[in-house]
Amino acid sequence: MAEDGKIKSVHLMVEGRVQAVGFRYFTWQTAQSFDITGWVRNREDGSVEIAAEGAADHVDHFVQSIKKGSTFSRVKHVDVHEYDHAEHYASFDILNSI
Secondary structure, three states, rough: OOOOOOOOEEEEEEEEOOOOOOOHHHHHHHHHHHHEEEEEEEEOOOOOEEEEEEOHHHHHHHHHHHHHHOOOOOOEEEEEEEEEOOOOOOEEEEOOOO
């Protein structure tokens, strides 16, 4: 985490061709590479929802990677909401779809 103990916490809603293309696994891999904790899940409306926490610069790089998407996905829009508090997740998990 950040040296000063500050954790950046964001919630993302990703729209586009992001289901049935390995996007959750791509998100998990990306989170691992930036030392991000949180979760990712598919939503019934075809979007992908992500909660992510980590050092501010790591979270910023993570969000940029999500906006670019994976090889097989086509990200059209990412809604980013930053929270004032952190959940302090222990890992980054792929959750069941809702």
